[in-house]
Amino acid sequence: MAWLAAASPAAAQSADAPFVAALGELPDAGFADKEALVARLVETGHSSAGAVLTAMLEDRLYVRNSDRRVFISTSADDTQPSLSLLDPLTLKNAGTAPMAELTKIGTNNRLRRVLRTTAARFALANPDASVRLAAVTDMLRSLDDATAELLRQRLPQEPDGAVKRQIETGLAMMAIGDSNAAVRLAAVQALSSRISAESRNRLATLLERGADGTYAEPDEAVRKAAAAAVNSIDTARAVYSGVETVFFGLSLGSVLVLAAIGLAITFGVMGVINMAHGELMMLGAYSTYVVQTLMPNHLDWSIPVAIPVAFVVAGLAGVILERTIIRFLYGRPLETLLATFGVSLVLQQLVRSVFSANNRAVSTPSWMSGTWQVNEALAITYNRIYIVGFTLVVFSLLLLVLRRTRLGLRIRAVAQNRAMARAATRRGCSTSTGPSAANAGGSRVVLPAPGGATTTAAR
Amino acid sequence: MKLKYLSLTACLLGAALTTSSAIQAQSATIKIGILHSLSGTMAISETTLKDTILMMIDEQNKKGGLLGRKLEAVVVDPASDWPLFAEKARELLEKDKVAVVFGCWTSVSRKSVLPVFEKDNGLLFYPVQYEGEESSKNVIYTGAAPNQQAIPAVDYLMKDVAVKRWVLEGTDYVYPRTTNKILEAYLKSKGVADADISINYTPFGHSDWQTRVAAIKRFGSAGKKTAVVSTINGDANVPFYKELGNQKISAEDIPVVAFSVGEEELSGLDTKPLVGHLAAWNYFQSVKTPANDAFIKQWKTYIKKPNRTTNDPMEAHYIGFNLWVKAVEKAKSTEVEKVLAALPGLETPNLTGGIAKMLPNHHITKPVYIGEVRADGQFDVVFKTPVVPGDAWSDYLPVSKDTEADWVTLKCGNYNKTTKKCSGQNYK
Numbered sequence: 001m002a003w004l005a006a007a008s009p010a011a012a013q014s015a016d017a018p019f020v021a022a023l024g025e026l027p028d029a030g031f032a033d034k035e036a037l038v039a040r041l042v043e044t045g046h047s048s049a050g051a052v053l054t055a056m057l058e059d060r061l062y063v064r065n066s067d068r069r070v071f072i073s074t075s076a077d078d079t080q081p082s083l084s085l086l087d088p089l090t091l092k093n094a095g096t097a098p099m100a101e102l103t104k105i106g107t108n109n110r111l112r113r114v115l116r117t118t119a120a121r122f123a124l125a126n127p128d129a130s131v132r133l134a135a136v137t138d139m140l141r142s143l144d145d146a147t148a149e150l151l152r153q154r155l156p157q158e159p160d161g162a163v164k165r166q167i168e169t170g171l172a173m174m175a176i177g178d179s180n181a182a183v184r185l186a187a188v189q190a191l192s193s194r195i196s197a198e199s200r201n202r203l204a205t206l207l208e209r210g211a212d213g214t215y216a217e218p219d220e221a222v223r224k225a226a227a228a229a230v231n232s233i234d235t236a237r238a239v240y241s242g243v244e245t246v247f248f249g250l251s252l253g254s255v256l257v258l259a260a261i262g263l264a265i266t267f268g269v270m271g272v273i274n275m276a277h278g279e280l281m282m283l284g285a286y287s288t289y290v291v292q293t294l295m296p297n298h299l300d301w302s303i304p305v306a307i308p309v310a311f312v313v314a315g316l317a318g319v320i321l322e323r324t325i326i327r328f329l330y331g332r333p334l335e336t337l338l339a340t341f342g343v344s345l346v347l348q349q350l351v352r353s354v355f356s357a358n359n360r361a362v363s364t365p366s367w368m369s370g371t372w373q374v375n376e377a378l379a380i381t382y383n384r385i386y387i388v389g390f391t392l393v394v395f396s397l398l399l400l401v402l403r404r405t406r407l408g409l410r411i412r413a414v415a416q417n418r419a420m421a422r423a424a425t426r427r428g429c430s431t432s433t434g435p436s437a438a439n440a441g442g443s444r445v446v447l448p449a450p451g452g453a454t455t456t457a458a459r
Numbered sequence: 460m461k462l463k464y465l466s467l468t469a470c471l472l473g474a475a476l477t478t479s480s481a482i483q484a485q486s487a488t489i490k491i492g493i494l495h496s497l498s499g500t501m502a503i504s505e506t507t508l509k510d511t512i513l514m515m516i517d518e519q520n521k522k523g524g525l526l527g528r529k530l531e532a533v534v535v536d537p538a539s540d541w542p543l544f545a546e547k548a549r550e551l552l553e554k555d556k557v558a559v560v561f562g563c564w565t566s567v568s569r570k571s572v573l574p575v576f577e578k579d580n581g582l583l584f585y586p587v588q589y590e591g592e593e594s595s596k597n598v599i600y601t602g603a604a605p606n607q608q609a610i611p612a613v614d615y616l617m618k619d620v621a622v623k624r625w626v627l628e629g630t631d632y633v634y635p636r637t638t639n640k641i642l643e644a645y646l647k648s649k650g651v652a653d654a655d656i657s658i659n660y661t662p663f664g665h666s667d668w669q670t671r672v673a674a675i676k677r678f679g680s681a682g683k684k685t686a687v688v689s690t691i692n693g694d695a696n697v698p699f700y701k702e703l704g705n706q707k708i709s710a711e712d713i714p715v716v717a718f719s720v721g722e723e724e725l726s727g728l729d730t731k732p733l734v735g736h737l738a739a740w741n742y743f744q745s746v747k748t749p750a751n752d753a754f755i756k757q758w759k760t761y762i763k764k765p766n767r768t769t770n771d772p773m774e775a776h777y778i779g780f781n782l783w784v785k786a787v788e789k790a791k792s793t794e795v796e797k798v799l800a801a802l803p804g805l806e807t808p809n810l811t812g813g814i815a816k817m818l819p820n821h822h823i824t825k826p827v828y829i830g831e832v833r834a835d836g837q838f839d840v841v842f843k844t845p846v847v848p849g850d851a852w853s854d855y856l857p858v859s860k861d862t863e864a865d866w867v868t869l870k871c872g873n874y875n876k877t878t879k880k881c882s883g884q885n886y887k
Contacts, residue, residue, distance in 0.1 A: 106839060108839060108841055109620075109710050112711055113711045116711065197680035197681070198682075201681065201682030202682075204682070241677065248669055248673070251669070255667075357497065357498030361697060361727050364705075369704070369705055370705065370707070371706055379706065379707075381706060382705075383705065
């Protein structure tokens with residue numbers, strides 16, 4: 001990388017010709033040819049090579065149909081009507097062009113892997129530490145002498161601790177293959193404090209036996225250290241995988257709690273087995289879908305809007321259900337069961353008639369997707385974290401309502417002694433379907449995004 | 460719950476009965492049954508196939524029909540409910556007296572209607588890739604047998620991507636289970652160790668994928684190149700791919716090759732995180748041939764939506780419909796026996812520039828394509844073969860390697876070459 005940084009402007013100028021030639025061949029090349037072209041682009045040592053390769057990796061490299069010239073787009077969003085372009089040589093603004101006049105230079109898996117490791121070399125000098133970390137991590141996937149040399153040169157200049165540690169991991173992984181036993185031992189010791197799968201697998205190669213029973217690692221001390229290191233990494237990974245399982249259980253439990261709270265209240269307070277509870281949840285899910293279709297350009301905001309909407313829609317449906325049907329059937333559990341079952345069929349058919357029987361997808365907003373990489377062995381998806389959080393909020397709000405408000409007092413009174421509550425106030429029973437139904441609807445807003453992503457009328 | 464389910468079925472049945480009896484009007488027409496789920500978990504895939512056949516019928520009628528008679532579609536909705544498929548098939552054959560049925564997607568639905576077609580001597584064109592191990596006198600398999608899809612896909616991954624560890628992930632029913640059995644036997648015959656194969660099944664419509672995807676991630680972190688062979692069917696694919704994107708499993712690390720996910724299934728998804736994952740089919744919309752361009756144009760005009768996609772089972776129906784038309788013209792009759800006698804040996808061009816030939820074992824010749832998902836939901840072909848003849852009975856399973864199907868000379872779908880015996884129809 002040093003030579004690239006040191007390259008004088010004059011040298012960059014002289015490198016223009018082969019760079020332009022390689023670029024010119026890109027539009028008509030097959031995937032295998034593109035791979036060779038990528039290598040040629042890097043060889044030119046041109047100062048824009050890194051930018052071009054990164055753009056290609058991120059699907060931002062385009063050909064202008066009119067003159068077959070290659071341009072870098074500033075945005076990867078190909079749904080826009082026009083793109084603003086950069087000249088690949090000077091990286092200066094080259095105006096805009098409508099999408100219809102541009103063709104994307106495609107990549108495939110193989111090419112992307114080559115691009116990723118190649119582009120990573122250029123990102124080592126990036127001022128942003130997170131970019132450098134990602135670059136080093138990409139380089140660790142395919143370590144060879146050349147990449148190791150780049151890492152070795154970067155190490156003394158690297159200011160960021162995390163990047164430094166990752167570089168050291170990479171160098172240690174390389175050193176495992178060293179011919180000197182002392183170097184190997186030091187590498188094993190360096191890797192023993194890491195918990196990534198790559199370092200574990202690299203260590204495990206030392207313990208492999210050949211067909212004739214001899215170990216891949218001749219030195220006994222190194223072997224012992226490697227075995228101990230693999231063991232400790234395995235233990236650590238097992239612990240983290242246990243933590244992950246607990247979290248999965250918690251998040252799934254949260255989903256069920258959200259679904260069950262409403263059901264529990266209706267049954268506990270009103271003595272009504274609400275067979276239409278699932279359909280009320282379905283109404284909540286479809287409310288989310290409708291909200292999303294109404295605001296397609298503000299997807300990130302659709303969930304905060306959809307939560308109150310779903311509460312209101314499902315709550316209203318619950319109130320209507322109670323006012324028009326259930327209140328005539330109090331004290332007759334079998335009949336409420338049958339009546340609510342009938343309502344559930346009506347609601348299902350209603351949704352089928354309005355939205356058709358096909359699946360409707362609810363898209364997950366960007367802030368809810370992705371994972372939180374806790375460490376190398378543990379990653380937790382954001383949507384599940386939000387679910388657990390949402391459940392806690394709903395649950396504590398519910399507790400607050402039940403314990404601190406007049407409405408809650410009434411609900412508890414009815415639950416504990418229906419006859420007495422009825423004697424005290426004539427409207428005792430009707431208060432609880434609304435909130436519990438609203439709860440059912442609200443819960444479904446969050447549910448489809450992580451788990452189902454689709455809501456279906458045919459249940 | 461059971462009660463709810465039953466009465467739901469009853470409702471649908473009632474509704475469908477009234478519609479089909481309304482259609483039953485003129486008798487001079489040739490009736491064509493369409494047996495595809497228009498609701499439930501498989502509707503995502505099957506609705507398009509209904510429209511494809513309607514389009515083909517429409518086109519044939521514009522050409523003046525067949526044998527001087529107009530074609531008439533009888534559409535029923537078996538609602539992704541497997542026993543209901545059998546009831547609907549019976550209704551089509553016995554009540555509507557259709558000349559031919561185009562239908563089914565899942566193998567469980569095909570197995571469900573098989574006894575009905577064999578008893579009533581009907582004719583079913585089945586358009587979807589399937590697990591093989593079957594050749595019925597009354598079914599024409601225009602989709603791929605395992606040697607036309609699963610085996611070449613695994614070969615590609617093994618040779619070109621150097622995959623050493625395999626996750627066989629499927630929906631829990633007959634197609635994934637049989638396919639995975641064949642693949643397991645095949646992989647082991649290629650020297651893959653037991654520990655390097657992980658097989659798992661989930662129910663239809665499975666939506667909570669986080670645990671499974673995390674397990675795949677863990678299985679794939681053992682230092683050997685890992686790939687997932689997905690026989691997941693229906694709408695469970697949507698949350699599966701979403702979770703893959705969510706947990707950042709990129710195709711460069713662990714590629715997923717799907718046998719039941721095509722352009723149609725991807726059209727409802729954000730495909731950006733899925734770029735590079737693979738699908739194995741015998742047709743892709745992105746294959747550039749004049750026939751395909753014309754078909755895509757015709758489809759978009761017919762369905763009146765410019766962003767609708769075409770896919771492999773649609774091509775299979777296109778081939779199947781054309782084969783049936785040719786057979787009827789050759790036999791000068793729509794009688795099942797005569798059409799069946801006329802079918803073997805017939806040829807019709809497919810949409811990718813090759814020729815689909817009807818084989819004596821009721822399968823057809825198809826090319827194999829493997830494609831990588833692009834950001835726009837289409838596929839880039841990374842591997843293709845010339846046309847491969849479909850093999851009904853897999854050579855890699857000990858139970859079926861001696862079995863042969865031949866409806867021309869042997870008149871048998873399940874003929875044992877060593878014992879020289881025909882064990883008759885074999886369906887479970």
